[in-house]
Amino acid sequence: MGRPERPVDPSAGPIARFAHELRQLRSAAGSPAYRTMAKAVGCGATTLSQAAAGERLPALPVVEAYVRACGGDPATWRPRWQEARREAEQEDGPAQGEPRETAPVPYRGLARFEPEDRHLFFGRDRVLDELGKLVCEHRFAVLFGPSGSGKTSLLRAGLVPRLREEFARRPAPAALRILTPGASPATTYGHLLSPAPGEPESWILVDQFEEVFTLCDDLRERSQFIEMLLAAREPGGRVRVLVAVRADFYARCAEHPALAQALNESGLLLCPMTAEELREAVVGPAQAAGYLVERALTARLVEEVQAEPGGLPMLSHVLQETWRRRRGRMLTFDGYEAAGGLHGAIAATAEEVYGTLSPEQARAARHLLLRMVVPGQGAPDTRRPVSPGELSPCPDTQVVAERLTRARLLTADENGLQLAHEALISCWPRLHGWIETDRERLRDHRALSEAARVWLKNGRCSGALYRGAQLARGAELFPDPATDSALNASERDFLTASQEVREAERRNAARISRRQSDTHRVPVRRAGDRAADGRRHVARARRERAPTGPGSGPSGGIRRRRAGHHRSARRAGARRRVLADRPAARDPPGTARFSQPAPVGHLHRPDTR
Missing domain, CATH: 1.10.260 (434 Repressor (Amino-terminal Domain))
Structure with missing residues (x-):
């Protein structure tokens, strides 16, 4: 007991x-x-x-x-x-003991390390030496590793400070820039990859290079950006490039022959941290901020992270939550378990925030978080930044974004609002369930977002609107765009404009069809008029043959009939000449030509006189 x-x-x-x-x-x-x-x-x-x-x-x-x-x-x-x-x-207040707002937090949680966090970045000296040597020996280099291996933090908090120190020792200046591709990388960053004469040498660090495949749907734009990066390999160039990409996109990089060659010649695989490096990553930040970590907790964390590929984001987050549950200056094993452990801390934090939302705010949270996800096709799901223009002005959305950002589940940067790390997708069961439930709808929604962006970029050109099967699918998923809370303003305007153009085209087609129908009925009336003329001619000829008045005997009747026959022949001949002179183009195409009835004559019985 x-x-x-x-x-x-x-x-x-x-x-x-x-x-x-x-x-x-x-x-x-x-x-x-x-x-x-x-x-x-x-x-x-x-x-x-x-x-x-x-x-x-x-x-x-x-x-x-x-x-x-x-x-x-x-x-x-x-x-x-x-x-x-x-x-x-x-x-x-929001925390017990030391105030959360003023206490220096030694761990970054799901957020990436920045250059100013260098004093908290531990356990990466070995790989930083290898990476620094690689970028100095090759004008174009590639760093690849699995999701959650710490590529972004390695670049920003590790490599960037080292390069700045190196540039300070050089006599010639150099410009250092770090960027993420986004949807239009060549258009956005082309000027950085082609420095003007007199400008200093440019060192370009391309973080999250996989966005070239997940966010850039324009094949020409993608190829142009890759070629601009690879141009750094040319002798005498004034640009150096380092690309960091997720390992599961290695095959996509190999689709471009020159990029595949660069991977073989100047690539570096980011290997898992050793046990000693993990101990430094756990204990180092705490000691730098004046805290201690229980030995039992350190041993447990090292053991669990080594058995969890891509577990660095989970490690950083559970350490942050354990620090918030510390006892005085000590991070304890009990605090670690109270935070949910390595695998449960992210879900615990997310559910804690989600549990405070009203039903309306919960729906807004679902729409917002799903908008930040790109469902994978043969690859894991990835995150995408949401620009301020994409965010709904609804107050519920603003409240949700603020609370998730305050909990460090979302981050805000120059590209907009996005998930703090892709580990949130796999470690939060609620979000993962939403993605699985709406996977096909999400793919269509991401395509709609891109189509709306292109439509706005082209000045709302009607040629960029949805038609046919695309519009039918959009109408199926979003039958009432004006009131659908999953759509933002540009997507709503795009679908509404597409439907309006479709209705206008239908009305125009109906008018053309009626016009063509009327045109085809005109030749029929003309043919009927000609037939009526023929009937009247026959009736007149019969009346002329009938014997009437004095001298209507046989010889008189014969003379009258012969005279009537000659008159009919002359009229018929004149009518044929008129018809022959009429241009054939007056009849619409496909109209049957009715020939003029032949003149009606009579059989001449032999004169028996």
Whole structure:
């Protein structure tokens, strides 16, 4: 039997009251041991016991696991947790002990390290020496490694400060620039890759080169940008280039022969950190800021990260959350488990923020987060920046963006707002579930976003609008663009304009069809007129043959008939000449030509006189 828990006074505050309520739930379930509860829900026993200790408010996922282990309904406990959190913040502020806003945070969480974070960047000296040698020996070089291996932080907090120190020792100046490709890399950065005469030599660091394949859909723009980068290899050039790309896009890079050759000649694979390097990454930042890390915690982290490829973002985030749960100046193993551990800390933080949102804000959060994801095709999903123009002006969206950014789940930079790291996609089950549910819709939505961007870039040209199957698919996914909250203003205008042009084209086609129908009926009326003329001619001829008045005997009748026959022949001949002189082009194409009825004569009986 485990040792008894320390009593908690429910009147001591909202956190103590919430812990007392959790204990009452466990007591009603028969007071199961924490080890038994941990096995039932897959959570650490220490984490569950700390949830009911009354020292700090546990994370929402930990509360839900505790309630499930006791046979309760987690949905009924979410409002109680939110109420306790609000009351605790009103009484004590957002954190206990040292104020969160003023305390120097030694870890970056999911956010990347920047050049000014150099004093907190540890464990990368070996690979930095190799990378520095590579970029000095080759005018074009490539750094590739798996997602979560720390490429971006290595460039910004490791290589950039070293290169700046190197440039300071040189007599000739040099310009150092770091960029991410985006949707139009050649158009945006072409001037940087072609320095004018008299300008200093340019060193270009291209971070997240995979955006050339995930965000740039224009094949010509993509090829032009790659060729501009590869031009740095030419002798006598005044540009040096280092490209950092995810390892799972190696095959896509090989599609370009010259780029594939560069990978073989001047490529560096970013290998996993050794155990000693990981210890430096865990302990170094804490010591630089005046904190300590328990040895048991360091050993546990090194062991878990070595078994988790691409686990550096998870390591950085769980260390940040453990620091927030520290005891004085010490980062403890208990604080680590209370944060959710290596695999649960990201989800715990995300769910903690999500649990504070209203239903309307939760819907806005789903739309916002899915807009920041590019669903992979034969490759893992990737993130994409959302420019300020893409963001909805809805107040709920603004509140969600602010809260997620404050929790360091989103980052804001020159490209806009984006996920702090792609690890959020794989480590937060809720977001991962949204992506899987809407995967096909997301692909079509990303294509719509790009089409709307091109349409605006071309001055709202009608030739860039959706037609045919594309418009039909857009109408299927977004039947009412004017009210669909998943669309931003430019996408809404694009779909509306596409539908308006389609309706205008339909009305125009209907007018043309009616006009052609009327044109085809005119020749029919002309043919009918000619037939009526023929009938009248026959009737007149018959009247002329009929004997009437004096001298209507046989010889007179014969003379009259012969005279009528000659007159009819003359009229018919004149009519044929008129018709022969009429231009054939007056009849519309496909109109049947009706010949003039032949003149009606009569059979001459032999004169028996």
